[in-house]
Amino acid sequence: MLSQIGKWYPSTKLMIVVSVIIISMFSTIPTVQYVLFGLSILLSLCSGTLSNFFKTFFKSIVIIILFIFLVQVFIVQNEDSQKIWWVIGFSEIGLNTSIGLSSRIVAISSIIIWFFQVTSVKDIISSLEKANIPKKATFVIASTIQLVPQMTKLSQTITDAQRARGIETDGSILTRLKALLPMMGPLVLTSIQQIDERVLTLEARGFSAPARKTAYYSIEKTAVDYVIVAICIVSLIAYFIGGPL
Structure with missing residues (x-):
């Protein structure tokens, strides 16, 4: 990848993904999920992949979110469900459930989309x-x-x-x-x-040969990679010490 973020080591970017997923899974406040979504947008902007990010996001994730919203709010029966017509009703509990679930999906899926858009297959290999x-x-x-x-x-x-x-x-x-x-x-x-x-x-090409292969393409970790990994670890520790939100 041509951007500086794209040149980060794959495990460094994977550490960012894992950190976001862990925080998202333990967080119960939708605001935190949307902050993580904003982080994905910021990373995509700095990576130069913002247009492709939104294109992929709206083609896939938005459809899933709309489906979850419609089912949870209007189809699933809860204690406070108010019948509108036939099997269709409205539930405030379903609304809160759909907001919490969809916000978590947005946070996790967006960072995964960013990872695969800025990480080439040859870097992963x-x-x-x-x-x-x-x-x-x-x-x-x-x-x-x-x-x-x-x-x-x-x-x-x-x-x-x-x-x-x-x-x-x-x-x-x-x-x-x-x-x-x-x-x-x-x-x-x-x-x-x-x-x-x-x-x-x-x-x-001798794939099954026991001899060690000579790689014509190789990537190395830099000081920036170690700093980013350290920031992710410190952020996770601080998040759990302060109490998951």
């Missing part, structure tokens, strides 16, 4: 290798991280090919569902083919 993590475990982690982007890119390629052949892929929900079934076959078969090709590539 390099840090895992330096930590003497087994090669197979490193490969599984890297493949898992890359799975969703690769599947998204592959499905888009198949969709473009079907559109070029005259298959309707846009329009109503029913039209899109009809286009989904013909796409699943090529998507699954292509994924299986890529797995076979990846296995052959790994064997050709």
Whole structure:
């Protein structure tokens, strides 16, 4: 990553993520959750990924929050539920529950989004290798991280090919569902083919060889990384000594 924050060691950024998650899990005040969300926005701004951060956030997390809000407030029956129509009612307890739950989801998901937007896969792999993590475990982690982007890119390629052949892929929900079934076959078969090709590539590069590999890309920790980790540890200690909010 080109930004200074993006150049931080992956474990340093992971320490920030863990600290935010721990504080979020032990906090019962929504205000604290929104402060943590503000921290994620600030980090994204300093990293130069603010636009991508909001794009990802609104495409995924906002939908989940709205669903939780609607279900908890209007569907789930509580002691103070007031019937509006049929199974729909209003509950102040459900409102408070949805605010607490959604604020925690916002805080945790936002810092995770920031982490993956400022941390490249090759940095993660390099840090895992330096930590003497087994090669197979490193490969599984890297493949898992890359799975969703690769599947998204592959499905888009198949969709473009079907559109070029005259298959309707846009329009109503029913039209899109009809286009989904013909796409699943090529998507699954292509994924299986890529797995076979990846296995052959790994064997050709001596993945199973017992000898230690020479890395052409490597990252090192700096003084800034140690300072940030120390700040995170001190912040966690101070938070628990002062009493979780």
